[in-house]
Amino acid sequence: MATLPSEISMPATLAGQERRLRMSYDAYLAWADEDVHAEWVNGEVIVQMPPTQPHQRVVTFLLQLVGMFIQLFRLGQLLPAPFEMRAVPQGSAREPDLLFVAQDHLSRLTEARLNGPADLVVEVVSDDSVTRDWVDKLAEYQAAGIPEYWIIDPRPGAARADFYLLDSTGHYQAVLLAPDGRYHSTVLPGFWLRVEWLVAVEPPDVLQTLAQIVGLPKLLDVLRHDGETTD
Numbered sequence: 001m002a003t004l005p006s007e008i009s010m011p012a013t014l015a016g017q018e019r020r021l022r023m024s025y026d027a028y029l030a031w032a033d034e035d036v037h038a039e040w041v042n043g044e045v046i047v048q049m050p051p052t053q054p055h056q057r058v059v060t061f062l063l064q065l066v067g068m069f070i071q072l073f074r075l076g077q078l079l080p081a082p083f084e085m086r087a088v089p090q091g092s093a094r095e096p097d098l099l100f101v102a103q104d105h106l107s108r109l110t111e112a113r114l115n116g117p118a119d120l121v122v123e124v125v126s127d128d129s130v131t132r133d134w135v136d137k138l139a140e141y142q143a144a145g146i147p148e149y150w151i152i153d154p155r156p157g158a159a160r161a162d163f164y165l166l167d168s169t170g171h172y173q174a175v176l177l178a179p180d181g182r183y184h185s186t187v188l189p190g191f192w193l194r195v196e197w198l199v200a201v202e203p204p205d206v207l208q209t210l211a212q213i214v215g216l217p218k219l220l221d222v223l224r225h226d227g228e229t230t231d
Helices: 025-031 053-072 103-108 130-144 195-199 206-214 216-230
Strands: 019-022 038-041 044-047 076-080 084-086 098-102 113-115 120-124 148-153 160-166 172-174 182-184 192-194
Touching (some): 025 038, 053 120, 053 195, 120 130, 130 148
Antiparallel strands (some): 038 044, 160 172, 182 192
């Protein structure tokens, strides 16, 4: 299993930034509401800190870009936090920053949660989530059989992105970028991105980026045929 990268340092204020409450899963469901961003893990509720602007910038960019790509090719459904994923029965109740459920697995979705593993999970690192994202969740998502996991760290001085795929033995392997600096998704066929898009102070224009990924002629062709289908 992958471990916390050696160059990642734990923030000194980590312990004071998160709240932990002991309660059962049923009590957690009764206590939490849609305005609470929290996760239930091993009988303990982890109340997460409000996200920062860099965190939300990355989430918004990916929600728009990946969401449009998924919609364009009818690949499934992309959902942002807070939305509960219980990847294994009786297991942790997580709220990934983004989760993708492929078309063939949409039956796992209910109005309240995802019962079963997502096909792709994206976590964007905050000061209070370093260990959760790189260690705890990586181990959980691997054990649950989530095929693809992205960890994106947009924090000043720590900007990086790591991508993991399950191998044939069910273990995550870190995926190296292509020689041209691109990461090519396996779960989203044809989708690729550049790390600099994710850690830029100002992300690129979403529509122009989508056209770059898909190719403008193909994008226009898909849109044209989609319009003909819906007429």
